[in-house]
Amino acid sequence: xxxxxxxxxxxxxxxxxxxxxxxxxxxxxxxxxxxxxxxxxxxxxxxxxxxxxxxxxxxxxxxxxxxxxxxxxxxxxxxxxxxxxxxxxxxxxxxxxxxxxxxxxxxxxxxxxxxxxxxxxxxxxxxxxxxxxxxxxxxxxxxxxxxxxxxxxxxxxxxxxxxxxxxxxxxxxxxxxxxxxxxxxxxxxxxxxxxxxxxxxxxxxxxxxxxxxxxxxxxxxxxxxxxxxxxxxxxxxxxxxxxxxxxxxxxxxxxxxxxxxxxxxxxxxxxxxxxxxxxxxxxxxxxxxxxxxxxxxxxxxxxxxxxxxxxxxxxxxxxxxxxxxxxxxxxxxxxxxxxxxxxxxxxxxxxxxxxxxxxxxxxxxxxxxxxxxxxxxxxxxxxxxxxxxxxxxxxxxxxxxxxxxxxxxxxxxxxxxxxxxxxxxxxxxxxxxxxxxxxxxxxxxxxxxxxxxxxxx
Amino acid sequence: xxxxxxxxxxxxxxxxxxxxxxxxxxxxxxxxxxxxxxxxxxxxxxxxxxxxxxxxxxxxxxxxxxxxxxxxxxxxxxxxxxxxxxxxxxxxxxxxxxxxxxxxxxxxxxxxxxxxxxxxxxxxxxxxxxxxxxxxxxxxxxxxxxxxxxxxxxxxxxxxxxxxxxxxxxxxxxxxxxxxxxxxxxxxxxxxxxxxxxxxxxxxxxxxxxxxxxxxxxxxxxxxxxxxxxxxxxxxxxxxxxxxxxxxxxxxxxxxxxxxxxxxxxxxxxxxxxxxxxxxxxxxxxxxxxxxxxxxxxxxxxxxxxxxxxxxxxxxxxxxxxxxxxxxxxxxxxxxxxxxxxxxxxxxxxxxxxxxxxxxxxxxxxxxxxxxxxxxxxxxxxxxxxxxxxxxxxxxxxxxxxxxxxxxxxxxxxxxxxxxxxxxxxxxxxxxxxxxxxxxxxxxxxxxxxxxxxxxx
Numbered sequence: 071x072x073x074x075x076x077x078x079x080x081x082x083x084x085x086x087x088x089x090x091x092x093x094x095x096x097x098x099x100x101x102x103x104x105x106x107x108x109x110x111x112x113x114x115x116x117x118x119x120x121x122x123x124x125x126x127x128x129x130x131x132x133x134x135x136x137x138x139x140x141x142x143x144x145x146x147x148x149x150x151x152x153x154x155x156x157x158x159x160x161x162x163x164x165x166x167x168x169x170x171x172x173x174x175x176x177x178x179x180x181x182x183x184x185x186x187x188x189x190x191x192x193x194x195x196x197x198x199x200x201x202x203x204x205x206x207x208x209x210x211x212x213x214x215x216x217x218x219x220x221x222x223x224x225x226x227x228x229x230x231x232x233x234x235x236x237x238x239x240x241x242x243x244x245x246x247x248x249x250x251x252x253x254x255x256x257x258x259x260x261x262x263x264x265x266x267x268x269x270x271x272x273x274x275x276x277x278x279x280x281x282x283x284x285x286x287x288x289x290x291x292x293x294x295x296x297x298x299x300x301x302x303x304x305x306x307x308x309x310x311x312x313x314x315x316x317x318x319x320x321x322x323x324x325x326x327x328x329x330x331x332x333x334x335x336x337x338x339x340x341x342x343x344x345x346x347x348x349x350x351x352x353x354x355x356x357x358x359x360x361x362x363x364x365x366x367x368x369x370x371x372x373x374x375x376x377x378x379x380x381x382x383x384x385x386x387x388x389x390x391x392x393x394x395x396x397x398x399x400x401x402x403x404x405x406x407x408x409x410x411x412x413x414x415x416x417x418x419x420x421x422x423x424x425x426x427x428x429x430x431x432x433x434x435x436x437x438x439x440x441x442x443x444x445x446x447x448x449x450x451x452x453x454x455x456x457x458x459x460x461x462x463x464x465x466x467x468x469x470x471x472x473x474x475x476x477x478x479x480x481x482x483x484x485x486x487x488x489x490x491x492x493x494x495x496x497x498x499x500x501x502x503x504x505x506x507x508x509x510x511x512x513x514x515x516x517x518x519x520x521x522x523x524x525x526x527x
Numbered sequence: 528x529x530x531x532x533x534x535x536x537x538x539x540x541x542x543x544x545x546x547x548x549x550x551x552x553x554x555x556x557x558x559x560x561x562x563x564x565x566x567x568x569x570x571x572x573x574x575x576x577x578x579x580x581x582x583x584x585x586x587x588x589x590x591x592x593x594x595x596x597x598x599x600x601x602x603x604x605x606x607x608x609x610x611x612x613x614x615x616x617x618x619x620x621x622x623x624x625x626x627x628x629x630x631x632x633x634x635x636x637x638x639x640x641x642x643x644x645x646x647x648x649x650x651x652x653x654x655x656x657x658x659x660x661x662x663x664x665x666x667x668x669x670x671x672x673x674x675x676x677x678x679x680x681x682x683x684x685x686x687x688x689x690x691x692x693x694x695x696x697x698x699x700x701x702x703x704x705x706x707x708x709x710x711x712x713x714x715x716x717x718x719x720x721x722x723x724x725x726x727x728x729x730x731x732x733x734x735x736x737x738x739x740x741x742x743x744x745x746x747x748x749x750x751x752x753x754x755x756x757x758x759x760x761x762x763x764x765x766x767x768x769x770x771x772x773x774x775x776x777x778x779x780x781x782x783x784x785x786x787x788x789x790x791x792x793x794x795x796x797x798x799x800x801x802x803x804x805x806x807x808x809x810x811x812x813x814x815x816x817x818x819x820x821x822x823x824x825x826x827x828x829x830x831x832x833x834x835x836x837x838x839x840x841x842x843x844x845x846x847x848x849x850x851x852x853x854x855x856x857x858x859x860x861x862x863x864x865x866x867x868x869x870x871x872x873x874x875x876x877x878x879x880x881x882x883x884x885x886x887x888x889x890x891x892x893x894x895x896x897x898x899x900x901x902x903x904x905x906x907x908x909x910x911x912x913x914x915x916x917x918x919x920x921x922x923x924x925x926x927x928x929x930x931x932x933x934x935x936x937x938x939x940x941x942x943x944x945x946x947x948x949x950x951x952x953x954x955x956x957x958x959x960x961x962x963x964x965x966x967x968x969x970x971x972x973x974x975x976x977x978x979x980x981x982x983x984x
Contacts, residue, residue, distance in 0.1 A: 075578050075636040075856045078624050081571035083637055085644070086651070089567040105914050107891040107921030107939075110546040114538035114670050115572060115626075115656065116592075121532050135573075138593045138622055140660045144612050152609040155601050164621075165595055167535050169572075179532040180540055187542070189938035191924055194543070199572065203597045213571050226924035228903065239914075349907055399532045434564040446685065450806055457562050457696075464564030467648055467683035481646035482564075 080204070080212030090433075091417060091426055092215075095244075096197055099217045099411050102240050103195040106232055108219050111194050113176040115201075116167045123162070125175045125398065133203045136165035169201040173218040174395070174408070181222060182399040190223030197413075211414065220408030222395060227339055229407050230372045230391065231346045234356060237376055237387055237409060242353045244416065245425045247379040248386070249355050253362040254340050255369045255390070257323060260333015261360075264326060265305040267298055274298070275363035278310060282361070286310060309360055316344055316358040323360065339371060368392045374409065381422050386415045432462065435522060436486040437479045440466040448495045449488070452515045461522050479505060486522065537661070537669030547890070548874060548883055549672075552701075553654055556674045556868050559697050560652040563689055565676050568651050570633040572658075573624045580619070582632045582855065590660045593622035626658040630675045631852070631865070638679060639856040647680030654870075668871065677865030679852060684796055686864050687829045687848065688803045691813060694833055694844055694866060699810045701873065702882045704836040705843070706812050710819040711797050712826045712847070714780060717790015718817075721783060722762040724755055731755070732820035735767060739818070743767060766817050773801055773815040780817065796828060825849045831866065838879050843872045889919065892979060893943040894936045897923040905952045906945070909972045918979050936962060943979065 077083065084092060100110070116137060123131050143164050144152070151160060170176050173196045181188065197217045206212055219236065221229045234250060241248045255275075262271040273296040277289050289310070293303050308326065312319050320341055327333030340358065347356060364373050371391030378386055389409030396404045420426055436456065438449050449465065456463045464484070466475045479487050489501040494512065501512045502521065513521065534540065541549060557567070573594060580588050600621050601609070608617060627633050630653045638645065654674045663669055676693065678686045691707060698705045712732075719728040730753040734746050746767070750760050765783065769776050777798055784790030797815060804813060821830050828848030835843055846866030853861045877883055893913065895906050906922065913920045921941070923932045936944050946958040951969065958969045959978065970978065 075639055076575060077571055077578075077636075077640070078573045078575055081573060083571070083641065084569040085641065086566035086568060089569060093567070104889055105917070105919050107894075107919060109543035109890070109939075110550070111543060112541040112546060114534055114540070115658070116535045116538060116670065118533060118535055121534075132597075135597075136595045137626075138595050138618060140589075142612075142614055143618075144614055149610045153606045155599075157599055157601055161595060161600075169594075179534075182532055183534070184540065184542065189935055191935075193921075201572070213573065221924070224924040226897075228897075228922060228924045232922070232924075235911075346904075346907070349904065350911055432561055433566070437564075440683075440685075447803075447806065450803070454692075454807055460562070462562050462564060464650075465685060465689070467678070467681040467685045467689075478646055478648075482566075 078212065080206030080210075082211060082213070086433075091420070092413070094426065095413055095416055095420070096215075096217065098243050099240055099413075100195070100197060102236055102243070103219050105239070106193070106236055108193040108195040108221075111177075111180065111196055112198060113170065113173075113180055113196070115169055115199075117170055117176055117179065119162055119166055119168050121179050121399075122168045122171060122175060126171055130171060134171055135169040135201045135203055136161055137167040137169070138165055170198075171202055172200050173198060173216045173410070174220075177218070177220060178395045178399060181404065182396050182401045185401060188223075191221050191229075192223055193219070193221040195219040209414065209418065215413040217411040217413055218408060219410075220406050222404050222406035225405045227342050227372075228346070230339075230343050231350070233389065233407065233409050234343070234347055234374070235350055235352070237374070238352045238354050240411065241376070244420060246386075246416070246419055246423065247354065248376050249357050249379060250352075251357050251359040251362050251375045251377065252340065252343065253359055253373050254336035254371055255373060256332045256336025256339065256371060257327070257360065258336075258363060260327040260330035260336055261306070261309055263330045264333065265302040267302045270296070270298060270302075274306070278306075278361045279363035281310065312360055316356070319358050319360070320344075336371075343372060364388060364390060368394075370394075372407065378419050381419055383415055383419055383422075385412070386419060387411045429526070434464045434482060434484045435462045435525075436464070436488055437475070437482075437484045438463070438465045438488045438490070439472065439475045440469045441491055442469045445490055445495065449490050449500075452500065452518070455515065456519060456522065459519055459523065461519070485525070488518070535669070537663030537667075539668065539670070543890075548877070549870070551883065552870055552873055552877070553672075553674065555700050556697055556870075557652070557654060559693055559700070560676050562696070563650070563693055565650040565652040565678075568634075568637060568653055569655060570627065570630075570637055570653070572626055572656075574627055574633055574636065576619055576623055576625050578636050578856075579625045579628060579632060583628055587628060591628055592626040592658045592660055593618055594624040594626070595622055627655075628659055629657050630655060630673045630867070631677075634675070634677060635852045636856060638861065639853050639858045642858060645680075648678050648686075649680055650676070650678040652676040666871065666875065672870045674868040674870055675865055676867075677863050679861050679863035682862045684799050684829075685803070687796075687800050688807070690846065690864065690866050691800070691804055691831070692807055692809070694831070695809045695811050697868065698833070701877060703843075703873070703876055703880065704811065705833050706814050706836060707809075708814050708816040708819050708832045708834065709797065709800065710816055710830050711793035712828060712830060713789045713793025713796065714784070714817065715793075715820060717784040717787035717793055718763065718766055720787045721790065722759040724759045727753070727755060727759075731763070735763075735818045736820035738767065769817055773813070776815050776817070777801075793828075800829060821845060821847060825851075827851075829864065835876050838876055840872055840876055840879075842869070843876060844868045886983070891921045891939060891941045892919045892982075893921070893945055894932070894939075894941045895920070895922045895945045895947070896929065896932045897926045898948055899926045902947055902952065906947050906957075909947075909957065909975070912972065913976060913979065916976055916980065918976070942982070945975070 122134055147163050199213050199215050201213050237250055258275050259271055262268050262274050277292045281289050290303055324337045362375055369390035370393040373390035375385045376387035391407040393405050395406045438453055453463050453465055485505055487503045494500055499512050499514055500518050501510055503510045579591055604620050656670050656672050658670050694707055715732050716728055719725050719731050734749045738746050747760055781794045819832055826847035827850040830847035832842045833844035848864040850862050852863050895910055910920050910922055942962055944960045944962055951957055956969050956971055957975050958967055960967045
């Protein structure tokens, strides 16, 4: 009975301070999304396994949290199947629902189900938790939030431009200096074609994606191990070693890819995006990085990734263009482009760099101490007036010792404490204590309100 | 493959309009909780089954969504157990986690796990979805939000008083006229004692809880069926039939319960709460209702329930005092009192009574039409200025036909459309169309901004 309770590994409780910080992050992202006309949707935590399975590869299928059917969950399973213990096969008989693994597949499912109500282009954002049965480790959780924005039903590159502006605005508001890296899957395809290994595009992108982590030598080793000819690897080197400004890089790559239709298209798209962005006064650097591949193979055009400059933490935002999000649900031909902010990593960066604004915690502004029934009767109307004016006000509920009440105020970091004893009641006043300076003043309820209104929270 | 996708029964997608309305509800509740010094926490969607099982009765255990263990989930089950198919027994071997069923048990678990960090009294609020494998029906879902506030570690009745004020403030802000019903479990106990059926307290409260639904005759029948003597039922009638003002009712009940210590305590508590509230200018009626019992047997003091006056929908908020929330997790003696707003029902009431404020949807304020690259280059800096000033602005991403772009603006209910063709570019101006009145004016970018800033959203 009285077992010490615990929570499932890889999950977390969020206390008041953490919640205030997290709300600040979500609210900042949300307001920038809205500034660009994105609209919020939410989808259920549970999706049918039919929707989820087969969308994230074998690994993903394994990492889906599956929900046991209600009632007789052995119903459609024979004794023989049970004792054969093929747990992989049986799980879809035991379970027909799972927890959402990301926000992209539920969004695709949403678009297909609501196709008749949607006005295209549809710009949606979604901020919800997702669940993965990954092995928990530092910075990796089994329940975490994603903050996605996607626009579907428009192939215009202005969408890519605006997403870069959104990224720039969000990190500017956070005060986090970042580099926004951009590449294009068509350029990568062009490279694979040009070096004569068009069918090895996935091998190539997977390997060069690791360049920053494992270095050039190891990347080349991996390419060789995966069957790339020495000649192809040699021809890849100028791409891997490419240096210079975005425009210089684009010029080089344009000449290298002159024979690849797809490659040229990728160069043109990137040129348009970078050129248009020059006009918009980005606060952060945007950097063409040909080694950026992002594991996900569903990207077909631009791909993005964001790195914080002042702390080592890996990618804190990413995204890209995909051409066939909804095809798997029987609705082909819908192109889309989207980004996803990594809330947990942004949380860590803001902590590391101590960038939370002071007012991100909207805690109690003033605590009224409690000396008993008579005093309470005197201060309750005053408290009502303060709350009416929007001042977050607490009355300590018990007539406890003064020390205990002050400890409470300090623990909750309440900046002001109001005291009303016999003297104050007689004079129709309140004694106000500034908990930071220790300063005490006695004043009328009206002055009390105006004092609090003038004090920045 | 191309199966028509669906979502699990009893769950819902929320589109942009529904989200805006729901956010308005959550934001209103959240801001009032903060006004009274309550702090937000969040707990994981998944809890261990050890935490969840046995807390909601047999029915509740059955309605918990359970999550299949990862890997070889048959590991600890023998072949014999499998073919015996005792699915009820086996579920705790197949699953060690479940989805949270309410916010109260996770909160109790939170308090016990974080006891050393918490400053008591601890006032927390929590707004998160819960999941129940109930049979879905109109107004009842398998995934729905709860909006709870509780204060623990204080027995002061001022907490009850403030929770009544919170309810009153929230519904006043919504514009929903309500009756706040209050009762006290101790009064109900006193009644059971006084009519000589102290051990039948649960039978009695369960029956009289249904008074409004099934009428007096049926309640008396049920009491008789459950073994109450005719004499006891007769002595119960004055309570059931009680009329008059709160004070009149309290006077009657005080004299009826003169011999019951517990009953008198309940009367005193109720008197204090009602008396103190007289001072606070409640906008809604508070009504002592001795037939209010609320099924939940863990309440030990005050109990509350809120009904909307202008629409029939049952209880839209409820709560009460409990004496031993955390005892089940090995931490006895913590008293608490809390309320829970029913967001889904409040959503329906606001819809029925058409009470959503116009600005609850913070959608796009102005759409710039797209005539192609040159025009886009001209308007992008203007758009940047508007967004800098906080105006939610969209650029139509494709140079589609004007009609299509206008249809988009109408579908998204965007109040203004900006047009810039060759003439406007030549003169450095923008043509602004008011989509409601059809009125068109041509003006400078500076005037455009000030016009939008002056227009209520």
